[in-house]
Amino acid sequence: MSDETDVKQLLSVMATAIQSHTSSNNYAAPLMIGIKTGGAWVANRLHQQLEYKDPLGELNIAFYRDDFSTLGMHPAVSPSQLPVDINDRHIILVDDVLYTGRTIRAAMNEIFDYGRPASITLAVLIDRSNTRELPIQPDIIGKTIAVNAEEHVKLLGPEPLTISIDTVRSTGTQKTG
Amino acid sequence: MTGNKIQLDTNGNLKHFLTTEGLSQSLLRSILDHAESFASVGERAVKKVPLLRGKTIANLFFEPSTRTRTTFELAAKRLSADILNLNISTSATSKGETLSDTLHTLEAMHCDMFVVRHANSGAAHYIATQVAPHISVINAGDGRHAHPTQAMLDMFTIRRHKKTFENLRVAIVGDILHSRVARSEIHALSTLGVLETRIIAPQTLIPKDVENLGVQVFHDMDEGLNGVDVVMMLRLQKERMRGALLPSEYEYFQRYGLTSKRLEKAKSDVIVMHPGPINRGVEIASDVADGERSVILQQVSHGIAVRMAVMAMTMGRSPEDSGTLA
Amino acid sequence: MRIVIENGRLLDPAKKLDGKQDLYIVDGKIVSLKMKPDGFESDLQIDAKDKVVLPGLVDLCARLREPGYAHKATFQSECYAANSSGITSICCPPDTKPVIDTTAVVDLIHQRTRDANRANVYPLAALTLGLKGEHLAEMDTLRRAGCIGVSNGLAPIENTEVLRRAFEYAHSCGLTVYFFAEDYSLKNNGVVHEGPVSTRLGLPGIPETAETVALSRALLLVEQTQVKAHFCRLSTARSVSMIAAGQEQGLPVTADVSICNLHLTEMDIADYNSDCHLQPPLRNERDRKGLIEGINKGVIAAVCSDHQPHDADAKAAPFSQTEAGASTIEHLLPLMLHLVNRKEIKLEQAIAALTSQPANILGINKGTLAAGSDADICILDLDSSNNVDQASLHSAGKNTPFKGWELPGQVTHTLYNGNVVFNKN
Numbered sequence: 001m002s003d004e005t006d007v008k009q010l011l012s013v014m015a016t017a018i019q020s021h022t023s024s025n026n027y028a029a030p031l032m033i034g035i036k037t038g039g040a041w042v043a044n045r046l047h048q049q050l051e052y053k054d055p056l057g058e059l060n061i062a063f064y065r066d067d068f069s070t071l072g073m074h075p076a077v078s079p080s081q082l083p084v085d086i087n088d089r090h091i092i093l094v095d096d097v098l099y100t101g102r103t104i105r106a107a108m109n110e111i112f113d114y115g116r117p118a119s120i121t122l123a124v125l126i127d128r129s130n131t132r133e134l135p136i137q138p139d140i141i142g143k144t145i146a147v148n149a150e151e152h153v154k155l156l157g158p159e160p161l162t163i164s165i166d167t168v169r170s171t172g173t174q175k176t177g
Numbered sequence: 178m179t180g181n182k183i184q185l186d187t188n189g190n191l192k193h194f195l196t197t198e199g200l201s202q203s204l205l206r207s208i209l210d211h212a213e214s215f216a217s218v219g220e221r222a223v224k225k226v227p228l229l230r231g232k233t234i235a236n237l238f239f240e241p242s243t244r245t246r247t248t249f250e251l252a253a254k255r256l257s258a259d260i261l262n263l264n265i266s267t268s269a270t271s272k273g274e275t276l277s278d279t280l281h282t283l284e285a286m287h288c289d290m291f292v293v294r295h296a297n298s299g300a301a302h303y304i305a306t307q308v309a310p311h312i313s314v315i316n317a318g319d320g321r322h323a324h325p326t327q328a329m330l331d332m333f334t335i336r337r338h339k340k341t342f343e344n345l346r347v348a349i350v351g352d353i354l355h356s357r358v359a360r361s362e363i364h365a366l367s368t369l370g371v372l373e374t375r376i377i378a379p380q381t382l383i384p385k386d387v388e389n390l391g392v393q394v395f396h397d398m399d400e401g402l403n404g405v406d407v408v409m410m411l412r413l414q415k416e417r418m419r420g421a422l423l424p425s426e427y428e429y430f431q432r433y434g435l436t437s438k439r440l441e442k443a444k445s446d447v448i449v450m451h452p453g454p455i456n457r458g459v460e461i462a463s464d465v466a467d468g469e470r471s472v473i474l475q476q477v478s479h480g481i482a483v484r485m486a487v488m489a490m491t492m493g494r495s496p497e498d499s500g501t502l503a
Numbered sequence: 504m505r506i507v508i509e510n511g512r513l514l515d516p517a518k519k520l521d522g523k524q525d526l527y528i529v530d531g532k533i534v535s536l537k538m539k540p541d542g543f544e545s546d547l548q549i550d551a552k553d554k555v556v557l558p559g560l561v562d563l564c565a566r567l568r569e570p571g572y573a574h575k576a577t578f579q580s581e582c583y584a585a586n587s588s589g590i591t592s593i594c595c596p597p598d599t600k601p602v603i604d605t606t607a608v609v610d611l612i613h614q615r616t617r618d619a620n621r622a623n624v625y626p627l628a629a630l631t632l633g634l635k636g637e638h639l640a641e642m643d644t645l646r647r648a649g650c651i652g653v654s655n656g657l658a659p660i661e662n663t664e665v666l667r668r669a670f671e672y673a674h675s676c677g678l679t680v681y682f683f684a685e686d687y688s689l690k691n692n693g694v695v696h697e698g699p700v701s702t703r704l705g706l707p708g709i710p711e712t713a714e715t716v717a718l719s720r721a722l723l724l725v726e727q728t729q730v731k732a733h734f735c736r737l738s739t740a741r742s743v744s745m746i747a748a749g750q751e752q753g754l755p756v757t758a759d760v761s762i763c764n765l766h767l768t769e770m771d772i773a774d775y776n777s778d779c780h781l782q783p784p785l786r787n788e789r790d791r792k793g794l795i796e797g798i799n800k801g802v803i804a805a806v807c808s809d810h811q812p813h814d815a816d817a818k819a820a821p822f823s824q825t826e827a828g829a830s831t832i833e834h835l836l837p838l839m840l841h842l843v844n845r846k847e848i849k850l851e852q853a854i855a856a857l858t859s860q861p862a863n864i865l866g867i868n869k870g871t872l873a874a875g876s877d878a879d880i881c882i883l884d885l886d887s888s889n890n891v892d893q894a895s896l897h898s899a900g901k902n903t904p905f906k907g908w909e910l911p912g913q914v915t916h917t918l919y920n921g922n923v924v925f926n927k928n
Contacts, residue, residue, distance in 0.1 A: 060214060063226035063489075072190065072493030076210035079217040113223035183774070198703075276820055297821035298705035299775035320823070322705030357705060384702035385710075 007125070007161045010142035011042070014123055015049040017140045018092060021121060027090035030121075033057035035107050036077050038096030038155040042125050045161075046094060057082040064106035080110065087115040092140075096155040098124040101136035126153055126163065183305055191490045193305045195316045196323040198364040205332070205368055211486035212333050212479070218255055219481060228489055229258035235288040236262045237279075237304075238317070239295040244453060245317050245327075248477070249292050252484035261288065276300075277307055284309050290492060291315070298322035298357075313491035315484075321357050327452050328361035330483040332369060334476050335407055338448050342369040348401055348443075349392075350377040350433060351411030351460055354384045354422075358452050359411060367391045377401035377433065381422040398433050402442040410435055410451045410460050426459045436462045440470065448472045504546050504921060505529050507539075511551025511882065515558055516851040517859030517871045526556060528878040531921035535874055547923075549916055551882050557854060559591030559879030559919065561861040561870045563759050564735065565810035565832050567593070567624065568899075570611055571600025576812040576899035582621035584833045584897035586925035589881030589914040590808075591622050592862070592869045596681070597629040598656035604629040604640040606648040613649060621924045623879075625865060627654040627681055630669045636660035639669055643676045651865055652679045654735070657782055659687035659717075667724050674730035679866070683735045684717035684742075685709075685783065694823050696784045700769040706822060709784050711739050718742050722749050725756060733864055734758040736809060738783035740793020747802045757864050758802065760794050761809035762838045763829055767791075767904060775822045778904040782827040795847050798856060805861040806853075808835040812900020830900035834891065836883070837910035844911055878921035887913045 022030050031054055034043025040058045047056045060080045062073075093107060104122060111117060123140035130146050145165075147153060152168045155161060184200065186192040191204060218226055234253045236246055241264065253260040265279065274282075283291070290313045293301050298320030305314040318324040332342075339345060347366055353359045353376050366374045367390070376387060377395045388394060395401030402408065417423050440447065449461075449471045457463045466473060506528040513524045513536065520536075527535040527543055534540055562585065568576040585593060595612070597603035603612070603626050616624040628645035630653045632638045642653050653673050660666045673680045690713045695701045697708025718734065722745065725732045734746060737760050746758045763781055768788050772779045779785055797803040811828025818825050831838070839853045848856075862870030869879060888911045893901050917925035 062214065063218075063228045068228055068493050073211060073490050076207065076214055079214040081217075109227070113225065114221060275816060295821065297823045299823075300821035302775050303821045319821075320705050321707075360703075360705060385697050385708060386699035387702050389699040390703065 007163065010125060011045050011049065014125070014140055014142050015046055018046065018050060018121075018123055021140060022090070022092075027119070027121075029054065029089075030092050031057065031084055031086060031089045032092045032094060033059055033082065033111070034094045035103060036060050038157065039094050041155065041157045041161060042096050043094035046123070055083045057084065057086075059107055059110060061103060061106040061110055064110045066102055066106065082114055085115060086111065086117050088118045091117045091120045092123055093120050094123045096124070097126045097128065097153050098122075098136075098138055099128045099131050099153075101132050101134035104136050105134055125155065128153060183302065191487070193301075193314045194325055194487045194491055195301045195305060195314065196364070197325045197328050197361045197368065198323070200368065202368050202370065205329070205365060208329055208483065208486050208490065209333050209336055211490060212329070212482040215255075215485040215489070216479070216482035218485070219478065225255050225257055227257045229253070229256035229492055232258045232289045232492060233287060234258050234260050234290045234292060234488070235283055236260060236317075237283070237291050237293045238262075238264050239293070239300070240318070242294055242317070244477075245294065248480045249315075249317060249484055252481050252488060255481065256485055256488060258488070261286075276304070280304060280307055284312065288312065290488065292317050294318045296320055315487060315491065318357055321355050321360070323361045324357040324452075325361050325365075326480070326484050326487060327358050328365040329487070330476060330480040331362060331409065331450055331452070332365050333479045333483050334450060334472055335448070337475075337479075338472065339406060342366070342371050345371045345406045346373045346375065346404060347371055347407040347409065348375040348377055348405045349409045349411065350398070350401070350435065352382045352413055352417060353378050353387065353411070354382045355414070355417075356411050360390075362409060363390050363392055375401050375405070379423065379432070382417070398439060399442055402439060405443040406447055408435065408440070408443060408447060408449050410449070410455075412452065412454065413456060413460050426456075430459055434458070434460060434462060435465050437465055437468065440465060450476060453477070504531075505543060506547045506549065506878070506918070506921060507543070507545040508549045508551050508556055508880065508882065511554050511556035513556045513872060514850075514854060515858070515872045516855035518873065520872065521851070526872070526880070528918070528921050531878050533872060533874055533876055533878050536872060549882065553884070553886070554915060555883045555885055556872075557589065557881040557883060558858045558870050558872050559881050559917065560589045560836060560857045561592040561594075561865070561867075562590045562810070562832065562835060562857075563594050563805050563807035563861040563864065564596055564761075565590075565593045565808050566598075566812070566828075567595055567615070568812060569599065569615055570608060575814045575817070578615040578619045578624075580897070580899040581810070581812060581832060582619040582624075583925070586621050586917045586919070587897045587914060588833045588836045589883060589917050590832065590835065591879035591881070591917065591919045591924075592625065592867065593622050594625045594627060594651070594861075594865055596656050597627050597654055598634060598658070602629045602634050602656075603627065603645070603650065604632050604634075606644060609645060609648040609650060620922075621919055623867075623869070625651045625867065627652045629653065630655045630673070630680065631660065631665065634658040636662060636665060639672055642673055642678055646676055646678055651867070652681050652733070654681035655683055657683055657685075659685060659690075661687055663720060663724075666721070667728065670724050670728040670730040670732070674728050679731040679733055679864070681733045681735055682721055684714055684721050686713045686717040689713040689716060694780060694784070694827075695772060696769045696786045698769055698787060700772055704772070704775065704822075711741060711786070714739050714783065715741050715745065718745055722754065722756070725749070725754050726752075729755065731755040732757075736761045736764070736783050736807075737794060737797070737803065738764050738786050738790060740790045740796075743793050743797035743802055746797075747800070750802065757804050758797070759805040759807050759861070759864075760798070760803050762806055762831055762835055763809065763904065764791065764794055765798075765806065765842060766838060771904065776904070777818045777820070777822055777825040778829060778902050778906070780818075780822060780825050780827050781829060795842070798848060799852060804856065805864055806835075806839060806856045807861070808832045810898075811902075812898050813902045815901070818902050828902070829904050830896065830898045830902045833897050834903070834905060834910060836881075836914065837889065837912045838905070840885070840912040841910050878918055880916075880918040881914055882916040884913045884915050885911070887911075889913055
């Protein structure tokens with residue numbers, strides 16, 4: 001079932017909020033990194049809107065997940081690409097749906113294997129506010145949704161970007177996000 | 178082909194990597210795809226991912242080898258695994274411990290994976306049938322039978338240069354009879370759907386009924402190289418002269434050495450490969466080995482990525498998947 | 504002890520006997536077939552209704568592993584296993600440890616045979632000392648101690664001059680040479696047939712010529728020396744035609760084949776199945792068919808078990824490091840019956856190849872049912888079948904390549920010298 005939410009509108013809201021956040025904190029030349037796959041789609045749009053000069057970075061967190069022992073290798077997603085040196089840079093980390101916080105934990109671990117950033121700001125399109133399992137909170141939010149554990153929120157794309165909310169019968173397996 | 182079910186768990190995921198024979202095209206492709214992801218790890222400042230943190234990998238080398246062992250070691254370390262290097266000479270085992278006893282001792286030390294190199298064909302298969310259910314076995318070369326990680330890193334190299342396997346003519350030159358690399362290459366190339374695989378060697382170095390593996394046999398190097406996209410050279414070991422298989426290195430180089438003149442018979446964008454170590458002036462001329470068509474050094478670095486992929490794929494299964502199809 | 508076996512179908516191809524007859528035994532000898540002797544009162548009656556009564560089988564080659572390899576098997580365990588398949592006469596090759604090249608070893612074998620009291624065991628003496636292929640063994644001394652022939656076991660005799668002299672000497676002692684033809688240098692440390700399977704598995708191969716070249720050499724020497732030669736364990740179709748040509752030429756040659764080569768081929772090695780590591784190796788389907796044709800045409804007179812029981816460690820290693828040989832003695836008869844059921848061999852031919860024909864080659868008065876002969880008898884239920892279960896083998900050697908096979912024919916009783924040495928119940 002697809003949500004009627006206008007994603008374009010959310011992206012505008014986010015772009016404005018990011019702009020405001022970076023100037024009030026005096027972050028010169030922030031670096032944007034999107035988490036594959038959905039976060040990279042969102043980051044792409046934001047990167048264009050904000051007209052950042054440095055190229056967009058994309059992160060594949062497959063090798064940093066905490067569920068390798070139970071689930072094994074996921075089908076291959078294309079490798080991480082961070083074209084710019086991240087040392088001492090202010091990073092805007094972008095993801096599509098924030099759920100338990102584990103993806104962000106993995107992403108931050110991976111970023112730190114590339115170097116030492118000056119700061120990381122978390123921007124998410126959708127925040128599933130009532131489902132966090134780790135102490136991780138977003139700085140920039142497109143929309144907050146409170147859904148049941150059986151409901152699965154997904155960003156479909158890359159064109160057009162739409163939000164889908166499906167009820168899945170619990171199989172007792174992974175939660176991601 | 179019956180028993181490659183031993184390589185897969187009950188969900189069809191890779192549990193042991195013993196031979197390229199009998200694996201599906203999609204499985205081989207996924208090894209290559211995962212290797213692409215791992216290749217970028219070596220280019221970062223921190224050349225490590227935490228994927229296999231806390232796992233213990235034992236390198237069981239019954240045959241000495243520096244290059245293969247070190248690439249497996251590097252691959253394991255880049256995955257954050259702990260590695261045990263055991264160089265067990267065959268005479269030690271024949272005097273004392275049976276192979277089974279060696280394995281059980283290592284299992285008692287809670288190893289999660291064995292990387293095995295052994296002088297006898299079928300040794301890796303045998304070990305895979307003997308180990309506890311949660312342990313994965315990777316074949317680093319068994320006798321004349323298989324060297325599957327070498328074949329996959331060669332496929333990775335070919336894919337990087339040629340993009341697709343479909344229209345390729347590949348020639349493998351040299352001592353096919355004794356070569357585990359050749360056998361693994363032949364199976365992989367066939368599964369990945371190349372147009373033609375050619376074997377070029379004197380009759381003494383060609384195994385009986387090799388055509389059954391789906392290759393064309395050539396005794397003439399010039400004829401065999403005609404129109405070829407990939408040339409894979411095999412190493413010639415000095416023992417072959419002693420076994421009455423060849424008269425001399427000189428004559429071998431005259432008939433089967435890859436020189437730049439011979440290379441002209443192949444396509445202009447041909448790539449030249451060699452599993453190493455190379456015998457300059459025996460199977461390959463120096464100018465070709467160092468020339469612009471040669472991708473030999475790239476093969477070495479690709480080896481680390483491919484071995485990381487295979488290790489990650491075999492170790493990353495849920496405990497319920499520990500049974501095999503065989 | 505007086506025994507009557509009644510209501511059975513007596514089958515003795517040598518006597519062209521196939522019909523319902525009763526058999527009378529007194530004190531270990533058959534006294535009558537058909538007619539009840541005057542005043543005969545039986546102590547034991549065996550009802551053989553719906554069963555076949557055969558002469559006790561003669562196995563031309565089986566290893567009982569003593570002396571020297573008792574950790575693999577013993578006379579006790581293997582003679583019992585033999586009895587369970589109706590075998591009452593066994594010929595054993597000289598490759599014990601020590602080799603059968605001294606009378607002490609022959610005496611030991613006789614002693615073990617008496618102790619087991621289950622079968623006649625006929626030892627073959629070594630052709631050369633230690634089976635090393637250099638010096639002649641004391642063939643005549645060994646003959647007088649009780650050896651019925653001489654053999655090279657599975658060991659090569661590389662020096663052709665030595666082979667010639669060994670043949671000549673054996674001939675002058677009136678001994679048959681039991682020769683296994685394999686060229687050592689062509690064999691070249693091979694472990695499987697040189698062909699598509701050896702190529703695929705990367706195992707060193709034994710070319711067909713390893714057998715045919717050695718056979719050709721031996722046949723020419725037989726012609727030169729006129730020694731009576733029995734060629735052991737043919738494995739190629741080509742060898743069959745070479746033997747046939749020799750027989751047509753009038754050479755005193757016979758041949759046998761191992762039961763494994765009649766059923767299995769190199770394909771059964773599959774993924775390094777060490778139970779199929781055999782010497783001679785399993786070859787291809789063309790060879791298997793050629794060997795069966797050899798039996799049907801009478802070129803190959805006998806089928807033997809080539810029984811080689813092994814301890815578990817002998818087969819628990821990568822293929823090339825395992826010891827060759829299969830444990831087959833208790834399935835010799837069922838496996839032959841399996842070929843009969845598949846219409847590859849006729850029943851009479853199959854039984855002859857396990858009874859009178861091997862007996863003729865060995866020169867022993869066995870393998871047939873006749874008044875006056877020893878009461879060595881096998882009673883067989885042709886209609887029942889059995890699944891080969893490795894764990895419940897009677898033999899101490901569990902290395903059978905026929906695990907899980909459904910085989911026809913169950914021996915219900917075996918008599919040796921008039922004693923019941925095996926009873927299925």
